[in-house]
Amino acid sequence: MKTETLYENGDHKWMVFGRDNDKPDLIIDTNQYMVVSENNALLMDPGGIELFSAMLSAVIKEVPAQKITHLFASHQDPDIISSLGLWDLALTNATLHSPWLWEGFLRHFGMQNIEFDGIPDTGARLQLDGVTLEFIPAHYLHSSGNFNVYDPKAKILMSGDIGAALEPDNSPMFVDDFEEHVQKMKMFHQRWMPSNKAKNDWVRRVRRLDIDMMCPQHGRIFKGDDVGKFLDWFESIEVGLTNK
Amino acid sequence: MSQTDSNYFVGAATIAAKLDYATKVAHQLSLTASNARALTLRAGQSAAGFRPLTDAIHRLSDITVSSSKKINAIAAQLSRMSVEKYRADSAIRYFDAVYEKSKDCRNISSLDTVYKRTQEQQKLLMIDYQQRIQQLSQELEAVEGELRSAVVLKTLCHVEASQAGEQYKDALDNVAENVERISGTIKEQIVFSRQQVATLQ
Numbered sequence: 001m002k003t004e005t006l007y008e009n010g011d012h013k014w015m016v017f018g019r020d021n022d023k024p025d026l027i028i029d030t031n032q033y034m035v036v037s038e039n040n041a042l043l044m045d046p047g048g049i050e051l052f053s054a055m056l057s058a059v060i061k062e063v064p065a066q067k068i069t070h071l072f073a074s075h076q077d078p079d080i081i082s083s084l085g086l087w088d089l090a091l092t093n094a095t096l097h098s099p100w101l102w103e104g105f106l107r108h109f110g111m112q113n114i115e116f117d118g119i120p121d122t123g124a125r126l127q128l129d130g131v132t133l134e135f136i137p138a139h140y141l142h143s144s145g146n147f148n149v150y151d152p153k154a155k156i157l158m159s160g161d162i163g164a165a166l167e168p169d170n171s172p173m174f175v176d177d178f179e180e181h182v183q184k185m186k187m188f189h190q191r192w193m194p195s196n197k198a199k200n201d202w203v204r205r206v207r208r209l210d211i212d213m214m215c216p217q218h219g220r221i222f223k224g225d226d227v228g229k230f231l232d233w234f235e236s237i238e239v240g241l242t243n244k
Numbered sequence: 245m246s247q248t249d250s251n252y253f254v255g256a257a258t259i260a261a262k263l264d265y266a267t268k269v270a271h272q273l274s275l276t277a278s279n280a281r282a283l284t285l286r287a288g289q290s291a292a293g294f295r296p297l298t299d300a301i302h303r304l305s306d307i308t309v310s311s312s313k314k315i316n317a318i319a320a321q322l323s324r325m326s327v328e329k330y331r332a333d334s335a336i337r338y339f340d341a342v343y344e345k346s347k348d349c350r351n352i353s354s355l356d357t358v359y360k361r362t363q364e365q366q367k368l369l370m371i372d373y374q375q376r377i378q379q380l381s382q383e384l385e386a387v388e389g390e391l392r393s394a395v396v397l398k399t400l401c402h403v404e405a406s407q408a409g410e411q412y413k414d415a416l417d418n419v420a421e422n423v424e425r426i427s428g429t430i431k432e433q434i435v436f437s438r439q440q441v442a443t444l445q
Contacts, residue, residue, distance in 0.1 A: 053341040056355075060346060064354030089335040090358050110331060 001051075001058040004173055006213060006221070007154040011038040012131050014156055016215065017058045019170060024050055029169045030079050031217055033158050035151065036063055037129035042070040043087075044149055044158050045080045045217050052083040056090060066092055070126065071114065072135075073098040074160035075143030076105050080217070085110025097126060097135065101145030119147055136205070138162060140198035148206075155212035162202070163230055164188050165219025175220045178229045184219065186237070194240035203235045255444050256326040259380075259437045260319040266433035267312035273305040273426045280419045283412065290409035294416055297401055301423055304393060308430060311387040318383065319437070322376045322444075325369060332366040377445055384438045391434065394427030 001022075007014040018031040032055055033044040041063050047055055059068065068091055073081040075098075084096070088111050098106060100118030107116075119135045126133045136148040141162050149158040165184035175181045193199055214222040214230060222230050280298040284291045339359050346352050401420030405413050 053338045053345065056338070057342045057345040057349070060342070060351040060354060061349050062351075064351040065358065066354055085331060086335055086338055089332070089362050090339070090355070092358060092361075 001054040002173070003058050003062065006033075006215070007151075007156060009154070011036070011129070012153065014151070014154055015062060016173065016221065017055060019173070020051060020054045021170075022054060023169065028079055028166075028218060031215065031219075031221075033149075033215060034059065034062070034068075035128060035131060035133065035149075035154075036067075037131040039067070040069045040128045041067045042072055042126070042128055042133065042149075043068055044072040045074055045160065046071060046083055046087060048079050048082045049086065052086045055083070065090060069094055070128065071096045072147075072149060073102070073106065074138070074148065074158075074217070075099060075146045076102040077143065080160075081106060082109055084114070088112060088114050097124075099143075099145030099147060102143075121145075123147065136209075138202055140193070140195040141202055142192040142194060150209055150211075152210065155210050156215060157206065157209060157211050157213070157227075158215045160217050161188075161192065162234070163214055163216035163219070163222060165216070167219060171220065173221055175222050175226050178222075178226050178233075181220065182233060185233075188218070189234065190237060190239050196239055196242070199239055200235060203231050207231055252326055252330075252444055255440050256319065256323040259440045259444075260316065260323040262433045262437050262440075263312060263316040263319045266430050266437075267309070267316050269426055269429050269433070270305065270308040270312045273301070273308055273423070273430070276419060276422045276426060277301040277305045280416075283415055283419065287408055287412040287416075291404070291412055291416060293404040293407060294401070297397065297404060300393075300397055301401075301419070304390065304397065304423075304427070307390050308387065308427075311383060311390070312430070315380065315383045315387065315437075318376055318380045322373065322380060325373050325376065329366065329369040329373060332362055332369060335362050336366060374445075377441060381438065381441050384434055384441065388431065388434050388438070391427050391431045394423055394431075398424040398427075 001017050001020040004016050005013060006016055013036040015034045016031055018029065023029065027048065027050055030047050032047050035042045043059065071087060071094055073096060084106060091114065095115045095117050096111065097117045097119055100120060103116055103118050121137060123137050124135045126135065131151065131153065134150040136150050138146045138148045138160060146160060148160055165181060166188055167184045211227045212224065214227045277298060280301055284295045284298055339355060339362065342355065343352065398420045401423060402417060405416035405420060408416055
């Protein structure tokens with residue numbers, strides 16, 4: 001499992017974990033993210049059961065297990081959070097933040113120790129010591145209960161499945177040629193995202209945020225101008241059920 | 245139960261399913277007992293010898309229904325416990341892999357608490373699991389013993405049926421056959437379950 005630091009300023013840190021060489025074939029490659037503050041850490045979309053050992057190994061290289069006090073699941077998919085039952089045994093004092101809509105479903109993965117904090121449809125904030133994180137609604141993109149995580153200080157948006165691309169497991173971590181990258185994103189967005197209305201509303205809201213880096217759960221991270229290019233491209237395409 | 249054998253929870257679930265079926269069949273025995281009682285009342289003096297036997301069928305049915313319910317509850321608990329244990333076993337395996345991969349990691353000791361906690365949980369589950377297995381074995385043995393009386397009961401029912409009037413003979417013979425058939429079906433589930441329990445120990 002590769003680890004890269006995306007942002008670092010004193011105790012405030014963003015990291016990405018992914019491109020695991022030992023990942024079993026035929027399971028989709030995923031990016032996991034972690035925000036670290038002075039005394040706490042938030043693990044975002046921690047991944048599936050198959051990745052658990054690799055993820056836990058990678059994470060404790062960075063912080064002690066007890067420091068992971070918060071988990072975030074953007075939605076209910078297995079590649080996002082099917083490892084929950086194992087994190088439930090691995091963490092001593094943690095809260096899972098996830099759309100309220102999915103609580104009864106997520107508990108099927110096993111959650112006896114971790115506390116559940118349902119994020120209301122309109123979003124919420126999470127304070128990690130001096131770091132403020134915002135849960136930005138992204139419903140129907142693709143899941144009907146779905147959030148992104150925005151860090152206004154680090155100017156990073158963890159965008160979940162938005163911006164995801166399907167490409168080989170050993171691909172670079174960052175987008176280097178946007179035009180070429182579009183081909184790897186097109187089918188994913190048109191097939192998995194069901195609603196143009198939800199998409200355009202999200203683009204309108206996200207344009208107001210100050211973003212240096214947009215971090216999807218699959219594929220590559222967008223930096224600088226590529227963030228704006230993505231928003232323009234996403235706004236321009238038709239997704240899901242259309243009149244055509 | 246070996247810690248690496250993941251089939252034990254399937255075995256426990258199979259036992260629970262068999263015993264759930266046995267409970268349902270045991271209710272048929274209760275119905276047979278009620279029918280037999282109604283029949284002897286209608287037959288009056290001509291089936292006088294059959295009447296005490298209906299009490300015995302009722303007794304067998306009550307014991308079988310209550311035992312089956314009790315055994316079924318233990319088996320269901322065992323099945324849940326097996327899944328919980330499987331989860332703890334899996335976590336230990338994943339943690340072991342992390343310890344192996346991250347030997348030199350400075351934070352590796354931060355896992356010691358949860359590793360120990362999961363091991364303790366695994367140990368407690370194991371003790372509880374073994375106790376339930378033992379309890380299940382004893383209960384299965386007891387109900388199997390009770391079901392042995394069904395053969396005697398059937399023979400006695402046939403004898404009494406042969407002495408009843410022609411009008412009721414077939415119906416009373418039918419009661420005798422039902423007692424044997426239903427008891428036999430329950431016994432099959434019990435014997436199968438006992439064999440399965442032996443593999444879980």
